[in-house]
Amino acid sequence: MGSFHLTKMALRNLVSKPATRLYPLEPPVYTSMTKGHVVNDIDTCILCSICERKCPATALTVDKPNRTWTINPFSCVQCSTCVRICPTKSLRMEPDYTASAVSMQSLTMTKPSEEPSEEPQS
Amino acid sequence: MAKRTIIPFGPQHPVLPEPVHLDLVIEDERVIEAIPQVGFIHRGLEKLVEKRDYQTFVNVTERICGICSFGHSLGYSQTIEILMDVEIPPRAEVLRVIWHELSRVHSHLLWLGLLADAFGFENLFMQCWRLRERVLDIFERTTGGRVILSACNVGGVNQDIANEDLRGIVHVLDGMRDEYGELLKTFLYDRSVKSRLSGVGYLSTQQARELCIVGPFARASALSEDIRCFGYGGYGYLSNFEPVTAEEGDGYARCKVRALEVVQSIDIIKELVDVIPDGELSVKVKGSPKAGSRAVSRLEQPRGECFYYAKGNGTRYLERFRIRTPTAQSIAGMVHTLQGCDLADVPLNILTIDPCISCTER
Ligand code: SF4
Numbered sequence: 001m002g003s004f005h006l007t008k009m010a011l012r013n014l015v016s017k018p019a020t021r022l023y024p025l026e027p028p029v030y031t032s033m034t035k036g037h038v039v040n041d042i043d044t045c046i047l048c049s050i051c052e053r054k055c056p057a058t059a060l061t062v063d064k065p066n067r068t069w070t071i072n073p074f075s076c077v078q079c080s081t082c083v084r085i086c087p088t089k090s091l092r093m094e095p096d097y098t099a100s101a102v103s104m105q106s107l108t109m110t111k112p113s114e115e116p117s118e119e120p121q122s
Numbered sequence: 123m124a125k126r127t128i129i130p131f132g133p134q135h136p137v138l139p140e141p142v143h144l145d146l147v148i149e150d151e152r153v154i155e156a157i158p159q160v161g162f163i164h165r166g167l168e169k170l171v172e173k174r175d176y177q178t179f180v181n182v183t184e185r186i187c188g189i190c191s192f193g194h195s196l197g198y199s200q201t202i203e204i205l206m207d208v209e210i211p212p213r214a215e216v217l218r219v220i221w222h223e224l225s226r227v228h229s230h231l232l233w234l235g236l237l238a239d240a241f242g243f244e245n246l247f248m249q250c251w252r253l254r255e256r257v258l259d260i261f262e263r264t265t266g267g268r269v270i271l272s273a274c275n276v277g278g279v280n281q282d283i284a285n286e287d288l289r290g291i292v293h294v295l296d297g298m299r300d301e302y303g304e305l306l307k308t309f310l311y312d313r314s315v316k317s318r319l320s321g322v323g324y325l326s327t328q329q330a331r332e333l334c335i336v337g338p339f340a341r342a343s344a345l346s347e348d349i350r351c352f353g354y355g356g357y358g359y360l361s362n363f364e365p366v367t368a369e370e371g372d373g374y375a376r377c378k379v380r381a382l383e384v385v386q387s388i389d390i391i392k393e394l395v396d397v398i399p400d401g402e403l404s405v406k407v408k409g410s411p412k413a414g415s416r417a418v419s420r421l422e423q424p425r426g427e428c429f430y431y432a433k434g435n436g437t438r439y440l441e442r443f444r445i446r447t448p449t450a451q452s453i454a455g456m457v458h459t460l461q462g463c464d465l466a467d468v469p470l471n472i473l474t475i476d477p478c479i480s481c482t483e484r
């Protein structure tokens with residue numbers, strides 16, 4: 001029994017560093033593991049659509065005829081499933097979050113076509 | 123006889139972390155009856171098994187609740203592994219338990235903070251949440267997520283924690299243990315805490331057994347029930363496991379049980395880090411659950427025993443998946459403790475059962 005058991009800790013807190021960061025005035029600190037956003041190295045992507053089929057949030061669309069890979073970053077839940085299952089390891093999870101956007105736009109990447117005659121579309 | 127009035131309580135109320143509605147039948151300042159109503163955040167997640175295949179569904183189960191997130195993915199994976207007769211590597215089993223116990227530490231620290239806030243001890247509240255932050259940092263370093271970990275899948279785990287990182291985690295937890303000791307002293311021996319919690323919301327052992335109460339709520343009424351005792355998964359590696367119980371059956375006992383379970387979880391992690399076997403992290407699960415196959419499994423979530431049921435139909439989509447959460451049981455006990463209590467004790471009575479309505483309604 002008694003009171004004021006926390007006094008010592010409270011006094012210590014007066015001189016110790018804050019436990020949290022004053023974001024956005026101070027930059028955030030990411031660990032190497034932090035799941036920030038998905039990036040596709042489109043040159044190695046073979047447009048096999050496995051990531052599209054496995055994405056639990058249906059955030060990915062692969063259009064093989066038009067050679068595009070599209071991600072809707074607002075649907076993506078950063079589960080890393082696509083990164084794990086991509087057969088060519090084209091996808092990776094970057095640790096930083098993307099900047100805030102003013103509209104809910106998806107991001108389309110077009111794979112350069114092998115034959116120069118074919119026009120890439122997006 | 124005094125006139126009876128009905129006070130609607132919730133679903134939006136400052137003491138409620140999650141929406142539940144109660145009709146409190148009041149006579150003077152005393153609650154005669156409490157009529158609960160749930161269903162405000164039903165999201166139909168169980169129905170989603172028809173739309174997501176059994177391997178992807180683990181990402182949905184994680185989102186059932188923000189606090190027991192890892193536990194639900196573990197419970198689901200465990201059930202599917204029983205359903206499909208898959209044996210997972212021992213290292214994965216132990217890693218799962220380590221993350222699960224870390225979740226328990228963060229869940230209990232969150233609750234202890236909320237409790238301190240409910241009886242107006244702001245400083246204690248902040249200190250609890252400050253310590254909890256370190257557990258979230260461990261999560262971020264080991265899995266990349268702070269709340270939703272996406273670390274567990276059917277067949278094992280997605281990430282490894284290197285042995286030196288595991289020792290680093292033990293080091294962080296040991297550092298926490300000293301600071302937590304001061305908080306523990308406050309929760310257990312501070313006069314103001316004790317006088318606010320003692321005798322509030324009493325539930326006898328007999329009543330707890332009759333109402334099938336689970337988890338810390340039951341253990342605070344001297345009911346020694348803990349699924350971890352069965353040594354499922356990685357818990358089999360523990361030399362000895364004794365559930366924390368208390369005799370009093372009131373709010374103070376519930377606070378005591380949860381506060382001591384934080385220390386117990388830290389001990390469990392420490393013990394497991396010493397015995398963790400090396401090896402594979404996951405096995406590849408191929409095929410689909412057989413038509414008509416069923417499996418059940420149980421898991422000790424921070425709030426108590428959670429029950430999982432899955433039924434296959436021969437396709438990659440499950441026929442049925444069902445969860446019975448600990449709060450579904452605790453609500454009966456909560457209604458019981460509310461009967462006859464003072465109106466001023468209602469918030470504390472609701473809080474001491476640690477309700478998790480999101481899990482309950484899914
Ligand atoms: S799984 Fe990989 S290779 Fe296949 S479409 Fe997706 S990013 Fe491209």
Ligand code: SF4
Nearest residue numbers: 055076077079080082
């Ligand atoms: S991280 Fe998950 S949600 Fe996001 S695109 Fe990949 S699979 Fe889909």
